[in-house]
Amino acid sequence: MSGKLDLDPVTVRQARSLARKAGRPIVKLAQQHTTVSVERATLRLAGLGGADAEGTPWVNRLMDAVRADVGLEHGVALPVWDALARGEAEDLVTLAQKASAGSVRFRHPEGRDAQRARSASKRAVGGGIRRIDARRRERDRLIKKHGDAPRTPWIYLIVATGDIHEDIPQAQAAARAGADVIAVIRSTGQSLLDFVPEGATREGFAGTYATQENFRLMRAALDESSKELGRYVRLTNYASGLCMPEIAALAGLERLDMMLNDSMYGILFRDINPVRTFVDQRFSRQVHARAGIIINTGEDNYLTTADAVEAAHTVTTSQLLNEYFAKEAGLEDWQLGLGHAFEVDPAVPESFRLELAHALLARELFPKAPLKWMPPTRHMTGDVFRGYLLDGFFNLVGAMTGQSILLVGMMTEAVVTPWLSDRDLALQNVRYVLDAAGGLGEDFHPAPDGLIASRARQVLAETIDLLDRIVHDSDQAGDPPLLAAIADGTFGLMKRPPDGGRGLDGVARKARDYYNPASELLEEK
Numbered sequence: 001m002s003g004k005l006d007l008d009p010v011t012v013r014q015a016r017s018l019a020r021k022a023g024r025p026i027v028k029l030a031q032q033h034t035t036v037s038v039e040r041a042t043l044r045l046a047g048l049g050g051a052d053a054e055g056t057p058w059v060n061r062l063m064d065a066v067r068a069d070v071g072l073e074h075g076v077a078l079p080v081w082d083a084l085a086r087g088e089a090e091d092l093v094t095l096a097q098k099a100s101a102g103s104v105r106f107r108h109p110e111g112r113d114a115q116r117a118r119s120a121s122k123r124a125v126g127g128g129i130r131r132i133d134a135r136r137r138e139r140d141r142l143i144k145k146h147g148d149a150p151r152t153p154w155i156y157l158i159v160a161t162g163d164i165h166e167d168i169p170q171a172q173a174a175a176r177a178g179a180d181v182i183a184v185i186r187s188t189g190q191s192l193l194d195f196v197p198e199g200a201t202r203e204g205f206a207g208t209y210a211t212q213e214n215f216r217l218m219r220a221a222l223d224e225s226s227k228e229l230g231r232y233v234r235l236t237n238y239a240s241g242l243c244m245p246e247i248a249a250l251a252g253l254e255r256l257d258m259m260l261n262d263s264m265y266g267i268l269f270r271d272i273n274p275v276r277t278f279v280d281q282r283f284s285r286q287v288h289a290r291a292g293i294i295i296n297t298g299e300d301n302y303l304t305t306a307d308a309v310e311a312a313h314t315v316t317t318s319q320l321l322n323e324y325f326a327k328e329a330g331l332e333d334w335q336l337g338l339g340h341a342f343e344v345d346p347a348v349p350e351s352f353r354l355e356l357a358h359a360l361l362a363r364e365l366f367p368k369a370p371l372k373w374m375p376p377t378r379h380m381t382g383d384v385f386r387g388y389l390l391d392g393f394f395n396l397v398g399a400m401t402g403q404s405i406l407l408v409g410m411m412t413e414a415v416v417t418p419w420l421s422d423r424d425l426a427l428q429n430v431r432y433v434l435d436a437a438g439g440l441g442e443d444f445h446p447a448p449d450g451l452i453a454s455r456a457r458q459v460l461a462e463t464i465d466l467l468d469r470i471v472h473d474s475d476q477a478g479d480p481p482l483l484a485a486i487a488d489g490t491f492g493l494m495k496r497p498p499d500g501g502r503g504l505d506g507v508a509r510k511a512r513d514y515y516n517p518a519s520e521l522l523e524e525k
Helices: 008-033 036-045 058-070 077-085 092-100 111-146 164-175 214-230 239-252 267-269 274-291 299-305 314-328 351-365 385-401 420-437 451-472 481-487 517-523
Strands: 033-035 154-159 179-182 234-238 258-260 295-297 338-342 373-374 406-409 507-509
Touching: 008 033, 008 314, 008 451, 008 481, 033 036, 033 274, 033 420, 033 451, 036 058, 036 077, 036 111, 036 239, 036 274, 036 517, 058 077, 058 092, 077 111, 111 351, 154 164, 154 314, 154 351, 154 420, 164 179, 164 214, 164 420, 179 214, 214 234, 214 239, 214 338, 234 239, 239 267, 239 274, 258 274, 267 274, 274 314, 274 481, 274 507, 274 517, 299 314, 299 338, 314 338, 314 351, 314 451, 338 351, 373 385, 373 481, 385 406, 385 420, 406 481, 420 451, 451 481
Parallel strands: 154 179, 154 406, 179 234, 234 258, 258 295, 338 373, 373 406
Antiparallel strands: 033 507
């Protein structure tokens, strides 16, 4: 689809250069800090799981005990494996149980004791990394065995009842009806929990809790569907919120294929501290890179709070930043499910042509990325006939502009939780448009000076202006300029200062002798 907008390559390079300049100070900030969730993810990679009788995970209990004795700034690995070497317990679970009871005291080891703890922790965490590597190879084998989705875009459909045992038959039915990717949307509010629930869950709020057991159950069910249907069915969940690194680790261990993982979503829409979010997202993306997971970013959310025409350039800006952060963490182009959405008010003149311009701009800026194209939600009114028509227009733009991941729009979107029949009708809509349009994208060439091409160039120019202001016009000395822009409400009209938000108390600046075996292993090429 390249070349249809005749974008100036110098202008495109300038946009990426500015995104790098805005992103580098954030990466440096992330490298200088750790969080409780990064440290708990490290313990999970070493094999620590389960929870106490009250449902508090053992990783939380052990982390809290270590932090109370020696702080967070040195990392959890050396104090924990030093305690194991001193014979305080025979394994991590027992150590967590004893620490929870107050019968273990931790120290920060030095000299030969530190070296011994370092080696032991790296061996233990390395076992988890090797398991992630094995699950990635397993995915490759199953795709080769069963075959892949027969065409793009992949059809992406949400399933979430709150009960994992109800989600499974619905997900399998959706796969039989043509869905290529099943997204188990997460329970409302889970992003604000500073722990990952344990076990299979049977209740949730507008979604199902993300747990390791729920991941395992749904992955096994979709593997059965893959065998039945002769094509590999992908599974998606959410690596976001206060436990982003832990959920990323669990996703890698249980062979999920995609994870929602946006660099700023939690800051803007869940009021999670910016520093906490950027530290956690870098670690989680390193895990996703290793696991071969495709990330989905959340730019579509900006257009639920800001106007889709006036704020179109903020979507492109965020896409460029997400690309930079992702590649810096090790993700490749094929793993960048950058998000954008069909959210122009239908009452705006030429709204369909504007949507074409925005979608084609994303496609040409990121030609190798599997873009995730999101359906209309903000201007859904409850009129199911109008909604069904809008979804048809959305699907048509996806076909005409070569989108890679098409999230199925529901005619009752944003009104009620869709019925199974709504999903079936939505899938019929997608199939009809994709089959009828066929290779229409090959014939679609906007006029060089027409509205579509001119609008795309305008959005790119506004993107460059915004990135330039972020890089050069910050008036907050000491803070990375991007943090200042977030504090000013640049994205989604949400103002989030760097010293506010949830989870700040779980952030620590790394000490000189900080050590994390997971980070060391994930940084290795």
